[in-house]
Amino acid sequence: MPLVTAMDAADLTLSFVTPDGGRLTRDLSGGEVRLTARHEDGDQAAALHPAGAAEAREVGAALMRLARELKATRVRVPASEHAAALAAAALAEDWRDARYRQATPAPVQLFVEGLGADEQARIEALGAGLTLARDLVSAPANVLNPATLAREARTLEAHGVDVDVWDGDDIAARGMNLLAAVAAGSATGPRLIRATLPSRGEAHTVVALVGKGITFDTGGYSIKPAAGMVNMKSDMGGAAAVLGAVRALAALRALIPEGVEVRAYVAAAENMVGPDALRPGDVYRAANGLHVEITNTDAEGRLVLADTLTVACEEGATELVDLATLTGVKVSALGNDIAALFSSDAALTARLKAAAQDAGEHVWELPLHQPYLKTYRKGTVADLKNSDMQPAGASIKAALFLGQFVTRPWAHLDIAGNATREEHATGWGVGTLVEYVLAR
Missing domain, CATH: 3.40.630.10 (Zn peptidases)
Known part of the structure; x- marks a missing residue:
């Protein structure tokens, strides 16, 4: 999965919400990612603001699992305090060994807002x-x-x-x-x-x-x-x-x-x-x-x-x-x-x-x-x-x-x-x- 520094349009966009963010998200648990809307120009998902790096890793992994399920190839994540942990976990979750399969999944691009150049280099x-x-x-x-x-x-x-x-x-x-x-x-x-x-x-x-x-x-x-x-x-x-x-x-x-x-x-x-x-x-x-x-x-x-x-x-x-x-x-x-x-x-x-x-x-x-x-x-x-x-x-x-x-x-x-x-x-x-x- 390439980690990109800009993205014009996304197939799947994550939003961070509060626990009382509405009917679709009020019972979200930490680390969970939930699909909230499907549109022709891109799907929407929600997660609680990660309370720490461990929870951010759970969000990153869950987001990639959802992206695979939806066959999304461009994923956008808003800035957060633990963006580096989230991005690293998302990249790790996306790995699959396709060397011995005729059908290979399309590569997923991930854009995490607010990720610094040094952080991105370390993650890569x-x-x-x-x-x-x-x-x-x-x-x-x-x-x-x-x-x-x-x-x-x-x-x-x-x-x-x-x-x-x-x-x-x-x-x-x-x-x-x-x-x-x-x-x-x-x-x-x-x-x-x-x-x-x-x-x-x-x-x-x-x-x-x-x-x-x-x-x-x-x-x-x-x-x-x-x-x-x-x-x-x-x-x-x-x-x-x-x-x-x-x-x-x-x-x-x-x-x-x-x-x-x-x-x-x-x-x-x-x-x-x-x-x-x-x-x-x-x-x-x-x-x-x-x-x-x-x-x-x-x-x-x-x-x-x-x-x-x-x-x-x-x-x-x-x-x-x-x-x-x-x-x-x-x-x-x-x-x-x-x-x-x-x-x-x-x-x-x-x-x-x-x-x-x-x-x-x-x-x-x-x-x-x-x-x-x-x-x-x-x-x-x-x-x-x-x-x-x-x-x-x-x-x-x-x-x-x-x-x-x-x-x-x-x-x-x-x-x-x-x-x-x-x-x-x-x-x-x-x-x-x-x-x-x-x-x-």
């Missing part, structure tokens, strides 16, 4: 990042694999991002045996992607954004049931989010604090079944020297992240945030709208919470309860096993496992369930990461 940058993330998550696994994901990451070079890609031999040379093992059942092999947005001036802070990039997850020999496998093309939602954030930040680099370098690391692999695939009982040496016994091949995300977090620390990251569709029990605990936040650093936690609130995304902090890690050290021939096969506290235990591979302030966002909603990719995390970096 975020929109570009969200679109990239959503396109990646939505792509089927026969289109997007570790090799093609690396090619997509290289498109960021056109926006001033330095992109480096390591394949299987490079990964083995770095001692990333966990990443290599997860990818061993796939003909494509693994990729480690690093996308760097250089700092303005000498770098004093290196922010590493680490994304789980499992482009398809069968579960390996601990194979998933059919119902649990069908949507596993979205198991790279964390990778999509960090690449989308870098795409947005590349357009907003003038707003990134001087001396802050941003690096996105993506651990890309397919978790497949094959003669070389990892098996329960196998033991691998991680990049930091710890040995890990594989008890569950479907607990693969923590393996690829472990090696990648180690490499990010070794390459000088001063703080790290990883995003991963990691544990199904996170969905049981918090649902699909709220991400689980784990962190080793109180200041980093506070910044991420503030960033999520500013982005209109939701996080909830869960504890890194160290005693839970004991079960990953019992009954194994190695330093750690990758799962104790018990769902109780599984999200916490997975986060504790990752914590064994970081040596800097670190936060982990478990976004299982967040990457898609009603079969549509969301791009969850792009907004939070962008706000986090800009406020750094």
Whole structure:
């Protein structure tokens, strides 16, 4: 959807009203958009004045749903205190993946009165990042694999991002045996992607954004049931989010604090079944020297992240945030709208919470309860096993496992369930990461 700066005539015009605005609008609730009139020269809709940014986002999303229903292609919104939040939500709601359909919807133009040039530039940058993330998550696994994901990451070079890609031999040379093992059942092999947005001036802070990039997850020999496998093309939602954030930040680099370098690391692999695939009982040496016994091949995300977090620390990251569709029990605990936040650093936690609130995304902090890690050290021939096969506290235990591979302030966002909603990719995390970096 293009965000335009002027519009002569609109197919759909929104008005803000008071609760006692008449028979058609007196029972409107906050965030609701209601069609009030239909005319040959354009339809009219109404909403209450948003009480805050969150309500403005609800209005923006509802307005776009109404526009789709009415097949409106030119939408006008009056000025409001929270125009930027409304516009950003409207643009996000309008996204649909039409790459694999013969019939494509007509593009919608949105004109929001009173929107400043700087606000519009920020919204458009975020929109570009969200679109990239959503396109990646939505792509089927026969289109997007570790090799093609690396090619997509290289498109960021056109926006001033330095992109480096390591394949299987490079990964083995770095001692990333966990990443290599997860990818061993796939003909494509693994990729480690690093996308760097250089700092303005000498770098004093290196922010590493680490994304789980499992482009398809069968579960390996601990194979998933059919119902649990069908949507596993979205198991790279964390990778999509960090690449989308870098795409947005590349357009907003003038707003990134001087001396802050941003690096996105993506651990890309397919978790497949094959003669070389990892098996329960196998033991691998991680990049930091710890040995890990594989008890569950479907607990693969923590393996690829472990090696990648180690490499990010070794390459000088001063703080790290990883995003991963990691544990199904996170969905049981918090649902699909709220991400689980784990962190080793109180200041980093506070910044991420503030960033999520500013982005209109939701996080909830869960504890890194160290005693839970004991079960990953019992009954194994190695330093750690990758799962104790018990769902109780599984999200916490997975986060504790990752914590064994970081040596800097670190936060982990478990976004299982967040990457898609009603079969549509969301791009969850792009907004939070962008706000986090800009406020750094």
